[in-house]
Amino acid sequence: EAAVTQSPRNKVAVTGGKVTLSCNQTNNHNNMYWYRQDTGHGLRLIHYSYGAGSTEKGDIPDGYKASRPSQENFSLILELATPSQTSVYFCASGGDWGEYEQYFGPGTRLTVL
Amino acid sequence: GDSVTQTEGPVTLSEGTSLTVNCSYETKQYPTLFWYVQYPGEGPQLLFKVPKANEKGSNRGFEATYNKEATSFHLQKASVQESDSAVYYCALSDPGYNQGKLIFGQGTKLSIKP
DSSP states (O other): OOOOEEEEEEEETTTTOEEEEEEOOSSOOSSSEEEEEEETEEEEEEEESTTTTTEEEEOOOTTEEOOOOOSEEEHHHHHHHHGOEEEEEEEEEOOTTTOOOEEOOOOOEEEEO | OOOEEEEEOOOEEETTOOEOEEEEEEOOOOOEEEEEEEEETSOEEEEEEOTTTTEEEEEEEEEEEOOOOTBOEEESSSSOOGGGGGEEEEEEOOTSTTTTTTOOOEEEEEEEEO
């Protein structure tokens, strides 16, 4: 079954440390997305990608980098983690031309101490 | 820019009562409209989508009509169940302007009392 998976599911990091969140999709979609979800803000787009080698800034990219080394994999990188980046992060694939819907992974809960 | 506004939560209902979650949108293009549902501890999942104005989408007893004139896409269910407790997101995809991106509302948390 086509799916979006994320790892790790839970992560505790220290302020100033580097954090990498990973996402893998077997949907064969060109587009992939990273969102964060916070109470009162809903889902906010951080970075997205149209295919291997491409990354684009979303609505709140500051403090985050992204990497798309292959069709299947999309990573979100926090070079210097801060407590304000404590959140739940979701990866999604889809949004390809003519379809538009996105399929989400189960989320990663990140706590930065 | 494009935006989506929906009923502010949380909303608490008793089992068997009817549900309406309002959703209004702003865009200069011709969007596809979506309702997503998110259960505790899971990612959002597509409930249904409607790509054309004046058409209705439905799934699991939920339905919504794409009203282009009123720029609305209200979610309705005649009789809610405890298992409907979740967060509901209205969203739009604007193919002409934000290709591939979804614009989400802020979400409406629904709790159903048995």
